[in-house]
Amino acid sequence: MTIEQERPAWQDLAQQFQADRDRSIAQVEPAIPVLPETLPSRVIDIPRQHLTPLELAITESRPEALVESLAAGKLTATSVIKAFLRRAAIAQRLTNCIYELLPDRAILQARKLDDYFAKHGKPSGPLHGLPISVKAHVGVEGHNNAAGFVGWLGRKSKEDANVVKILLQAGAVIYARTTEPQGLMALETRSNITGTTTNPHNTATSAGGSSGGESALIALHGSPLGIGSDIVGGSIRSPAANCGLYGLKPSTGRLPLIGISAYAIGCETILGVIGPMSSTLGGIDLFMKTVLGSKPWLNDPLLHPIPWRDHESHIHHNGKELTVGVMWSDGIVTPAPAVTRGLKEVVERLKLVSDIEVIEWKPFQQKEALEILTKLYTPDGGEAFRAHLELSGEPYTPLTAWTVRDAPGIEKLSFQGVWDWTFKREVFRYTYLQEWNSVAPEMDVILCPAYPTPAPLHDTSRYWGYTSIWNLLDYPGVVFPVTKIDTVRDAKDTTYIPQNEFDSWCYESYDPQKQRDVPISLQLVAKRLEEEKLLQALKEIKQKIGLPFVDCLA
Known part of the structure; x- marks a missing residue:
């Protein structure tokens, strides 16, 4: 028997992964309603028809406002994460944007945050209770990290990526991993693992790539803030532009890459970066201030030791700011x-x-x-x-x-x-x-x-x-x-x-x-x-x- 005959068909490997993903979505409680088989090309409004008024109020809040409400005790971390898990599950049905959900991990973490708040009367950090989604090749401990290749399925991250650790320390809750293209190398999110991610404004169009899962999810208010990456010359900005979001590609050496998987790691001809994507510019600012506020360069020699510098506009010689x-x-x-x-x-x-x-x-x-x-x-x-x-x-x-x-x-x-x-x-x-x-x-x-x-x-x-x-x-x-x-x-x-x-x-x-x-x-x-x-x-x-x-x- 040849190696080719012994090797499982790639289609079978992909179907097995999709079944695992679907099980992660099925764990969401209460279960999402059954949506029509035939959907319109514009699906941006559909989640609003299937969520409670409280869930709508939570998921359509600006990330900056969510952080304030959580810090003031007006919302619990558990209620917030449950609302976003439900909306993310609906977003998956509409656009195929979810790589997998992490309901058990997320709810356990949210409950710990609520216990902390109840005991101390204050938030655990600057992002206390804020749900954050991550592109699938951002490492999450114990989970698949295939970087868009069917042949990489089964490779698991031994620990959370450094940026995930920083966000967790700040009180964020990681609850969703989003789709990415084959090998991360396209301005559209399509792979043989998860299929094609569509744009919720018009499903005949691309959500962008390579962070298109993030853009589709955020545009549907299934995430207030997410982590994308920019490897093939636009992979944060393309999806943000396609879906009407804010997306920042920073210069190299500002945000940590340890724990990020990609086939070209080690090739330094054109370096990739990670960066935030959000429905608001305030979300981008919040992310950068929080991550750089942790001084990540102290344990990562790849980073510039530059804190976040609140810029003061210069007055030029012509009097313009x-x-x-x-x-x-x-x-x-x-x-x-x-x-x-x-x-x-x-x-x-x-x-x-x-x-x-x-x-x-x-x-x-x-x-x-x-x-x-x-x-x-x-x-x-x-x-x-x-x-x-x-x-x-x-x-x-x-x-x-x-x-x-x-x-x-x-x-x-x-x-x-x-x-x-x-x-x-x-x-x-x-x-x-x-x-x-x-x-x-x-x-x-x-x-x-x-x-x-x-x-x-x-x-x-x-x-x-x-x-x-x-x-x-x-x-x-x-x-x-x-x-x-x-x-x-x-x-x-x-x-x-x-x-x-x-x-x-x-x-x-x-x-x-x-x-x-x-x-x-x-x-x-x-x-x-x-x-x-x-x-x-x-x-x-x-x-x-x-x-x-x-x-x-x-």
Whole structure:
């Protein structure tokens, strides 16, 4: 008998895992109601039809407000976690966003927190009782950590990831693990383990990737705050943008990665990061302050010893508190009319604010950046990825096939080739900074699209240039909601002539009728390690022009 004959079929391994996941959801009490087999394309409102008024009030509270209510004893940790477990179970039925729930662990932890509060009359920490969801490759002790590969099923984390330990110490409750794509390497969340995660605004569109389980769950108010990761050049920002959320990709070395699983761990050509995703900007701020407030660098040599610095805006020589550079296009792919409209509306309002200066920022060497990224994302030509698929015999999913095998420019580099392209990366970083300093030294942040279109249709997310450029530069980026697509005002420009293969792909993939109801989001970027300045800039912009212009989660 051959090894192939002895090995279980990958489909059987996936079905076994899905059965385990379904059992974790079945443990939720009270059990969720039976939902219709046939659902509308827009499912964002459905949980509101099946939860109690108290559950709705809890799950639709801002994370900052939840923390305050829990700290004041107005809510118990047990009542809060039970409400979010029920809403997460419904979200799974609607969008396939849950990798597994952790009801036993979560409720036990919540009861301990309630006992602490009853005994001491105060919260156990800054996040006392706050439910937090985590992307599946963030290690949870004793649980599967397959990083999107069927052949990795059965590998279990020996302990919680460092970031999970920090959150638990702060009083948070970890209760849900969310879906991720095959090998984590796609801007859409689809794997042979869990299938495809859909966007609750319009299930014909992508929830994004690689943290699409988080974005779908948070958009459905099944989580107030979650941990995503940004590995393939947009994996926090893509899903946050698609689902109308806030998502922060920090610079490397600010948040702990110990206990995070990925097939390319050890390859340092383009480093991944973890970061928060939330329905509010306050949730992002809360996460960063809490994690960095624990001084994680004291036991992790990979981290910069930089505490959270509440930024004070600088007054420039022109009397402006904030200077925003606007990048309308990256020069490779022209944004769809919906994205351009959203950007125009923001810029028009910014220009009316007396203490904000708006300037133009032209894309810089974007073609060269994409070439470097293509070489450094898969310096082995995709061999390791293929080998991990062969462990189970599972096939490539459409987008991972493109990302690690079929995209133009992918090749196996020699050692010298890795050195050469890594050196080009460093030269590019240096040159880009000199361009910023010489052309626009007063510029604090860059405002630009997060993706060429709003939430794209499934299996079409091939272009990551608007997000991956900032991974190459190691600049922090935050995505935020602006408005929603309008099928009339955002109609396709039938006179436009695409300029290249990527431009043509994105142009042909845009269909405002099929993408109806989805949010329009944008991206704000700052220089390396300026996360505090970045969030402060977004706070000022939000406050002064009234973002988002419509409630993208309504």
